[in-house]
Amino acid sequence: MTATTAATTATTMVLAEKVHKSFGHVEVLKGIDLEVGNGEVVCLLGPSGSGKSTFLRCINHLERIDGGRLSVDGELIGYRQNGDKLYEMHEREVAAQRRGIGMVFQRFNLFPHMTALENVMEAPVQVRKEAKASARVRSLELLERVGLGDKAGNYPAQLSGGQQQRVAIARALAMKPKLMLFDEPTSALDPELVGEVLDVMKDLAAEGMTMIVVTHEIGFAREVADTVVFMDGGVVVEAGKPSDVIGNPQHPRTQAFLSKVL
Amino acid sequence: MSAVVSAAPAASRPELITAVPVRRTGQWISAAVVVAIVALLVWSVATNENLQWSVVGDYLFDGSILRGAVTTIQLTVLSMVIGVVLGVVLAVMRLSANPVLSVVSNAYLWLFRGTPVLVQVVIWFNLALIFPTLGFGSFSVETNSVITTFGAALLALALNEAAYMAEVVRGGILSVDRGQTEAAHALGLTGSQTMRRIVLPQAMRVIVPPTGNELVTMLKTTSLVAVIGGTEMFGVAQAIGARDFTTFPMLIVACFWYLAMTSVLSYAQSKLERRFARGTQAGIANTPGTLQRLLGSRLPARTATPGGTR
Numbered sequence: 001m002t003a004t005t006a007a008t009t010a011t012t013m014v015l016a017e018k019v020h021k022s023f024g025h026v027e028v029l030k031g032i033d034l035e036v037g038n039g040e041v042v043c044l045l046g047p048s049g050s051g052k053s054t055f056l057r058c059i060n061h062l063e064r065i066d067g068g069r070l071s072v073d074g075e076l077i078g079y080r081q082n083g084d085k086l087y088e089m090h091e092r093e094v095a096a097q098r099r100g101i102g103m104v105f106q107r108f109n110l111f112p113h114m115t116a117l118e119n120v121m122e123a124p125v126q127v128r129k130e131a132k133a134s135a136r137v138r139s140l141e142l143l144e145r146v147g148l149g150d151k152a153g154n155y156p157a158q159l160s161g162g163q164q165q166r167v168a169i170a171r172a173l174a175m176k177p178k179l180m181l182f183d184e185p186t187s188a189l190d191p192e193l194v195g196e197v198l199d200v201m202k203d204l205a206a207e208g209m210t211m212i213v214v215t216h217e218i219g220f221a222r223e224v225a226d227t228v229v230f231m232d233g234g235v236v237v238e239a240g241k242p243s244d245v246i247g248n249p250q251h252p253r254t255q256a257f258l259s260k261v262l
Numbered sequence: 263m264s265a266v267v268s269a270a271p272a273a274s275r276p277e278l279i280t281a282v283p284v285r286r287t288g289q290w291i292s293a294a295v296v297v298a299i300v301a302l303l304v305w306s307v308a309t310n311e312n313l314q315w316s317v318v319g320d321y322l323f324d325g326s327i328l329r330g331a332v333t334t335i336q337l338t339v340l341s342m343v344i345g346v347v348l349g350v351v352l353a354v355m356r357l358s359a360n361p362v363l364s365v366v367s368n369a370y371l372w373l374f375r376g377t378p379v380l381v382q383v384v385i386w387f388n389l390a391l392i393f394p395t396l397g398f399g400s401f402s403v404e405t406n407s408v409i410t411t412f413g414a415a416l417l418a419l420a421l422n423e424a425a426y427m428a429e430v431v432r433g434g435i436l437s438v439d440r441g442q443t444e445a446a447h448a449l450g451l452t453g454s455q456t457m458r459r460i461v462l463p464q465a466m467r468v469i470v471p472p473t474g475n476e477l478v479t480m481l482k483t484t485s486l487v488a489v490i491g492g493t494e495m496f497g498v499a500q501a502i503g504a505r506d507f508t509t510f511p512m513l514i515v516a517c518f519w520y521l522a523m524t525s526v527l528s529y530a531q532s533k534l535e536r537r538f539a540r541g542t543q544a545g546i547a548n549t550p551g552t553l554q555r556l557l558g559s560r561l562p563a564r565t566a567t568p569g570g571t572r
Contacts, residue, residue, distance in 0.1 A: 060448055062444055062447065062448065091452060091453055092452060095447070095450050095451065095452045096450065098447065098448055098449070098450045099449075099450035101448070102448075103445075103448035105441060105444070105445060105448075107441055109439075109441040109442060109444065109445035110445075111442065111445070111446075111460055111464075112464065113463045113464055122449070122451075122459065123449035123450060123451065126451060126455055126459060127449065127450040127451055127455075168445075171449070172448075172449070175449060175450060
């Protein structure tokens with residue numbers, strides 16, 4: 001049940017093998033296998049509680065996996081392997097790994113005490129120790145790119161949900177990530193604001209960014225995704241091209257889900 | 263109580279209601295009773311010869327009392343500064359995933375919150391009884407040369423305050439949404455960067471008001487230092503009272519200055535709280551004052567003006 005697109009992409013960006021994750025006695029991920037190629041856009045679909053968000057959060061080690069292997073760009077996430085022994089990474093090493101992985105949250109999670117520009121500048125200045133002047137220029141360019149060049153001085157509370165989420169995308173891009181994770185980026189938005197965020201994401205996909213998107217936007221998945229993965233009950237039920245998984249689902253569980261959301 | 267009248271044009275609106283307010287006769291009777299009792303008390307105190315009001319007047323602006331007040335302020339400010347800084351450290355330690363840090367912090371809080379601050383003041387003052395010298399190896403100094411009366415007072419108050427501030431700061435830190443920490447971590451910020459740049463600045467909104475309370479409390483708590491012969495205001499007032507057999511007048515002098523200082527602080531605190539509440543809840547700005555509450559029922563609907571008087 002591996003979503004293998006190795007035929008179309010040269011290198012592998014994310015490789016998950018039998019990933020397990022439990023919260024207490026509840027096993028949320030029961031062995032996820034997934035391969036995401038460089039430049040590929042993968043959409044994770046599935047009912048709530050299927051483990052798709054948890055899996056996404058494992059990819060940048062916001063959640064620690066209990067079993068299996070998970071690597072990004074050939075590097076194990078959260079662990080170091082020496083022989084056949086695994087060593088837990090130090091907090092600083094985890095932080096260093098996360099620099100290359102951007103994440104966008106359902107609830108935006110912008111820093112409310114900073115302006116849009118300061119939000120975008122924060123990580124380049126604090127983490128990459130970039131000079132403030134150059135970080136400012138680059139951050140303004142990023143805000144321009146998401147269509148918010150004129151909102152640089154606004155605080156998050158002064159922005160609409162859609163604008164906040166676009167700032168959040170610019171903030172993640174400021175670290176020049178090789179991989180972007182989106183955790184239901186439009187689920188907290190008013191319906192009329194969903195489009196502006198999806199447009200930014202489409203542009204990003206067109207530029208060749210590797211993206212993993214947890215979403216309920218079937219239309220977006222059909223249009224933008226190279227691979228659609230349907231998850232349920234902590235396992236990958238079905239994966240493949242959008243035309244197959246969404247257009248002609250094979251598994252009854254996928255069929256049932258899509259018949260309700262389409 | 264303060265009905266806010268909208269400024270919107272009333273063109274298409276129904277006429278505003280002008281009703282006779284409910285009569286609150288009970289309120290007026292009880293107010294009269296209270297005023298009568300207070301007047302009686304004031305009269306009995308003001309005309310009491312044992313109080314020696316002339317002595318109160320003589321010492322109210324006496325140099326030694328004023329110097330004592332300055333010492334009180336110094337002790338308050340220094341204790342609070344040390345207490346806040348150490349309190350932040352203790353709070354972060356307590357919330358740390360590192361068990362050594364959190365256990366140390368918990369033990370500190372247990373010890374310093376579990377013993378009376380008066381006892382702590384006396385312990386620091388008498389430290390020389392068990393440790394005549396301080397230091398290690400060849401370096402050592404006389405304990406009493408380091409821990410003077412002021413030093414003992416400062417240590418006791420600051421270390422005790424740190425324990426209470428730690429809880430205030432911890433509450434502030436916990437009030438910040440977890441998503442903030444996750445977003446910072448996802449950007450690659452380390453734990454300490456996240457705390458310093460993201461969490462603590464947001465926790466300030468919750469931390470500032472109770473810290474103002476702590477400051478007012480600290481100002482009054484400094485009076486405990488009188489028991490070890492401190493030269494802060496209460497100690498000075500007591501010493502003069504004992505010398506001249508004017509105990510009560512000197513207590514009144516001390517109370518006057520404590521009230522003056524806490525009134526200034528309380529006023530500053532309410533200003534500060536209003537500032538921090540701005541944009542979060544409209545409630546505070548419209549809370550009617552006491553006079554407004556009492557008279558409110560007698561007044562027709564009107565726009566709320568702070569401290570509104572008739």
